């Protein structure tokens with residue numbers, strides 16, 4: 001107690017003014033090793049370091065997934081959704097392998113919303129699933145099971161609330177590393193998550209409007225690329241087809257071809273409409289001299 005009083009007097013002396021509105025009461029002081037921290041004055045300008053949630057599948061079975069994600073010196077994730085989640089007091093159990101404030105190594109070379117190296121700004125969530133074969137378009141094992149999806153929804157809901165994560169900032173690994181990564185794949189139930197309030201999803205009515213419009217006057221490839229970039233995708237100058245493919249895995253799972261059909265374009269512009277405003281969508285669609293798509 002005596003020590004605090006001494007520090008308090010010292011702080012008051014330093015400010016040279018006892019009528020300052022800085023709160024220098026003892027409650028704001030924490031004694032550290034060799035110094036004292038005061039939290040009497042706090043800044044307004046701030047946000048969370050964690051801005052994005054990145055979803056993955058492990059492409060391994062439960063035992064291999066756990067072994068790799070805990071023992072490997074190359075890869076990790078903040079969370080793991082097991083193949084068959086255990087229960088505790090009637091609730092499903094997720095594994096936290098890396099604390100939120102630590103960087104896990106899950107994203108690799110990546111871009112989203114003009115940021116790169118997303119390990120710095122995201123949390124990685126791995127789900128045990130064998131994945132899919134891009135050649136055949138088929139699942140390699142079982143689909144994501146009900147318990148995994150329920151657990152994932154509860155976990156992501158909690159993280160979204162805690163870190164104020166935007167719907168468009170909940171992404172798949174393939175979204176941030178198109179062409180290099182294909183998880184969580186076109187069998188991942190993004191729509192189901194959206195129905196539970198997790199992540200972005202376009203409105204059907206808006207899609208219908210754009211379908212009608214684009215069947216008469218489809219957008220150019222440049223306009224589509226601009227819209228993809230506005231939504232958050234990177235790498236459009238390098239491999240636009242792979243970016244389209246990633247977008248389709250996320251939002252148009254019946255057509256993962258890398259080719260922009262009318263429906264893919266309608267979904268994309270509906271998303272711009274919903275999350276970036278109708279004006280933004282209209283601005284991108286202003287007539288240009290570029291030849292229209294197919």
Ligand SMILES: [Zn+2]
Nearest residue numbers: 056057173183
């Ligand atoms: Zn991944």
